[in-house]
Structure formats: C-alpha cells, structure tokens
Amino acid sequence: MAIRVVVVKRPEREISYLRAALKGMAMTFRHLLQKKFTMQYPEQRSTDDWSLSPRWRGTHRMLTDEQGRAKCVACGLCPQICPANCIKLVPGEDEVGHRYPLIYEIDEFRCVFCGYCQEVCPEEAIHVGVHYENAEYERERFVYDLERLCAQTHPVSTLWDPSDPKGE
Numbered sequence: 001m002a003i004r005v006v007v008v009k010r011p012e013r014e015i016s017y018l019r020a021a022l023k024g025m026a027m028t029f030r031h032l033l034q035k036k037f038t039m040q041y042p043e044q045r046s047t048d049d050w051s052l053s054p055r056w057r058g059t060h061r062m063l064t065d066e067q068g069r070a071k072c073v074a075c076g077l078c079p080q081i082c083p084a085n086c087i088k089l090v091p092g093e094d095e096v097g098h099r100y101p102l103i104y105e106i107d108e109f110r111c112v113f114c115g116y117c118q119e120v121c122p123e124e125a126i127h128v129g130v131h132y133e134n135a136e137y138e139r140e141r142f143v144y145d146l147e148r149l150c151a152q153t154h155p156v157s158t159l160w161d162p163s164d165p166k167g168e
C-alpha cells in the first residue's frame with residue numbers, strides 16, 4: 001500500500017481559537033450530563049453494569065482434593081508449555097508410586113497470564129484466577145509456593161471457549 005504524506009500548513013495570519021474552545025467546552029458539558037462511570041475502588045469492586053469477566057486470567061490458584069492436598073500429580077506439562085518459563089516443579093513419588101510436587105512455584109512477576117498451564121493440566125489442578133490484587137513490596141513475594149497457591153480462594157478463570165467465543 002502506498003504511503004500518503006499530508007502536509008499541514010500553519011496558518012499564515014492570526015486566527016481565533018474561539019470556535020475550537022467553544023467546541024471543546026460543549027463536549028465537556030455534554031459529558032457532565034451523561035451517566036458517571038467512576039467506581040469508588042477499593043470499597044466498590046463491581047457495579048450493576050460492570051464486573052470482572054469470568055474469563056479474566058489473573059493470580060494463580062492450585063485446587064486441592066478432599067484431604068486438602070494439591071491436585072497436582074507432577075506430570076511436568078505446565079512447566080513444559082509455559083512460555084515465560086516461570087513454573088518451577090520438582091516431582092516426588094510416594095511409596096505406592098503416586099507422584100506429587102515436592103516443590104511447585106510460580107513466579108507471578110514473570111508470568112504473562114496466557115492460561116496455557118490451566119489448559120494443559122490433565123488434573124485441572126492449576127488455574128489462573130479471576131483476581132488481580134497481587135501487588136507486593138518485595139520481588140521475592142511474587143514467587144508463590146505450593147502452600148500459597150493452595151490457600152488462594154478466588155474464583156478460577158473459565159478461559160476462552162472456542163464454541164462460545166463471545167461468552168454468552
């Protein structure tokens with residue numbers, strides 16, 4: 001496609017900006033009369049018109065079984081697929097051959113919240129969550145260990161469903 005160059009000439013004589021100023025003021029007044037969308041965060045986190053999408057991909061959460069143990073079976077798929085290389089897994093195995101994570105950590109600071117770990121997990125153990133309030137004062141605090149991941153209680157993401165692209 002050819003690139004078109006438009007040369008804008010500066011006015012050669014003095015002109016009045018009154019018209020442009022009035023136009024700007026009219027727009028401001030028009031907005032004054034419209035419905036306000038300001039939310040009083042953090043007291044208010046959703047309104048009748050807006051709430052965080054159930055497909056939001058935020059802070060991770062590890063689901064647990066009835067005994068409170070992490071559902072992860074240390075298969076190694078999530079660290080394998082993670083594009084940010086931010087999942088650390090050290091697998092272990094008990095005396096009857098059940099695999100479990102000896103170490104499972106996610107660096108939320110490096111994570112790009114793609115949701116691949118959730119999609120690939122055969123046990124539906126690791127999830128991205130509908131949660132975003134994970135600010136910290138120290139970098140190290142962004143590395144969530146297994147205990148912290150299991151302690152998260154926020155809802156998990158429903159991710160994008162190709163059969164329902166608009167989430168209806």
Ligand code: SF4
Pocket residue numbers: 078081082083084085086087106110111112113114115116117118128
């Ligand atoms: S959401 Fe993506 S980047 Fe973040 S831990 Fe999972 S796979 Fe890695």
Ligand code: SF4
Pocket residue numbers: 071072073074075076077078079089117120121122123124125126
């Ligand atoms: S994909 Fe699931 S089961 Fe496999 S290591 Fe990751 S969290 Fe554990």
